[in-house]
Amino acid sequence: MGARAPAAQTTGTIDVGVSSVRYDGFLPSGAASVSPALRWERPAGILTARGTYLRFESGHRSLQSLLAGSFLIRPAAHRWRGALGGSLGASRYLDFASFWHATADARLLMLGADRGVWIGGTAGRTSYGRAARPVTAVGIGAWMQRSQVMVGGSATRSFVGDTAYDDVVSTAHTRRGPLALDGSLGARFASRGGGRGVFGEASATLAVGERTVLFVAGGRYPTDPVSGSVAGRYVSGGVRLRLASPARLSARTTIPSASRPGTPADGDPVADLRLEVLPRPNGVVRLVLYVASTSAAGAELAGDFTDWQPLQLRRSANGMWETVLAIPSGVHRLNVRIDGGAWIVPAGLTRAADDFGDEVGIMTVP
């Protein structure tokens, strides 16, 4: 039997923010926005759907939507990969005609251990009202990762109807624990109808909980004749809320113990227990023990982070017991027990022999 592909992850988020924006040729304006998004992700592909409702201080409103994705193709030559992508979008402001676009991308990538290069093209259509225009673009790019920093660069030549322009852009991304920083700097030149000049943006996101991220962003971006957005300068801040992920909820009941080597036979109490380890950005870890037996009166946990003193878990819901502890990053050993019974290893942890004739659970905190 061959290996099956890893399961997909689906996450939903909603961004709520405020901005100060000045579109080229317009007066500055404040704006508030709400942006729900859904992201379906596998190691070889991503699909994103996003909508944005923008309300300006004048009371005018704008609606934008986007569906975009890309997937890898693996030919026989292992260092090369093909990637196919696409984008569908639409936007509307006041009573102006709507913009819509539909484009497809194809790229050829050569991957190294920590770097890569690509060459590709884009083709499609864009329309303002009823006047559809062809979209064509060709580009090359490269990226490199060093430790926690990824840098990249690209050069593209785009044609949108009678409009043509060259863009050269460099990007950088780094992450330090809960903080992620992104930046880009680019220039548009050799332009006919697409504007020209230097542009750049930066953003910072800070995870402050399992489902909450704060963000600030700002900069200047060029006109995008494909999506219809006008060049502008902006500063924004807000919060991103991650909604419950169906993949995470289903993980509570997956991993049938019988399929794991060395797991106990059916009917063993271990099969009725599962521990979920949820590291938080501020150095604490939330441990949630799911107990199938609703008649359990008490659940305890002991590990090297409690000096192996039994710690009573708090019942938070029917069948759920939990605690939040400051646990340093590293490898930790722990066991749980129900109603003062034997110390056992719940599902969700790696098992190892404990040197005392039984088993201990191994937990890794990044």
Next chain:
Amino acid sequence: MILLVGATLVALQAPAQGIDPRLERLDSITRPIVTALVDSARGAALPTEPLVQRALEGATKRAPADRIVAAVRRLAIDLGHARDALGPTASPTELGAAAAALRAGAHPATLTELRRIRRESLTVPLAVLTDLVGSGVPVDSAAAAVLSLAAKTRDADLVEFRRAVERDIALGAPPASATAAAAAVTAEATAVQVNAGARQQRPGRP
């Protein structure tokens, strides 16, 4: 029993450098022996906290004295071997993770190679290696996968790689195949991010 008596004699002869109050939980026979082992490890510049924790684990699990002593002694030996493999600059948490990996069957040469290729802490890669072997992945397959990712993969992505392997094994994939496949896609994930980012907007961009 002979081992226990011998260890007791050694403990009585060796001067204690101060008993960790947590070891008061051990019985009067086990406590001085474990204290001597901890002192000996301290003298050899090995981390002592893992040894204390191993003894406390045995006390909580009400293990016999000889098993507690044997467990602490074995861990001290493993920590020594871990330092031989990782070098004198290894942190206590790295040594603890390395000791677990060696006990799981990893070769010392694998640990030495990890030290050579990865600048960041080795704790998570070593923990992932131990987890993979514990999940049934052959040692050589697990080592090859971790070494292929260690140079360029963040801790969080290594943890996610381990989860992916665990999921695939639970779904019926042979452990070695699941590991190789997950390692390959983890290494390629960057390429997808680069491509999919073509139209990604900054958060809050109006």
